[in-house]
Amino acid sequence: MSKRRPEPVQVVKQRRDAALAALVHGVPYIKYLGIEFERRGDELTAVLPFDEKLIGNPLLPAIHGGVTAAFLETASIIELSWQMLWPEIEAGTLDPDKLAAGELPRLPKTIDFTVDYLRSGLPRDAYARARVNRSGRRYASVHVEAWQDNRARLFAQATGHFLMPPRGDGG
DSSP states (O other), rough: OOOOOOOOHHHHHHHHHHHHHHHHOOOHHHHHHOOOEEEEEEEEEEEEOOOGGGEEEEETTEEEEHHHHHHHHHHHHHHHHHHHHHHHHHHOSSOOOHHTTTTOOOOOEEEEEEEOOSSSSSSSSSEEEEEEEOOSSSEEEEEEEEESSTTSEEEEEEEEEEEEEOSSOOO
């Protein structure tokens, strides 16, 4: 039996990008906040482009704490979902067209989410990267960090626990 020929890199890249775009754009609140995701291989970085509507305290000015928490929670949920979908994306069994048409997988549900506000979020772009500490069939634990100009100078971090959606036919 002959070995299956690898897919062209552009086909794989397009499938990955289409799956990520469908996942992110399927949640209206992510679109409202303007959160985007940059992908390098399987690594995601959430980006919160600055917008005046994100300011909570105009005297400082500082990004609203609720926006910061939502940004961190979004980064966590998308990272968990991405890791859950990655094997299907790579195998080519996930149809990005179905995702784009709104047939999204169920997302993890937040059990609890604890945010540490380390300093004020300045009126500029923010970045976050989530790390899955544990992910099982029913439960996952994630740590996420957010920064602005300097990755070593975090302005917030959080730990969350999530209920994972059922896998397989029941979706």
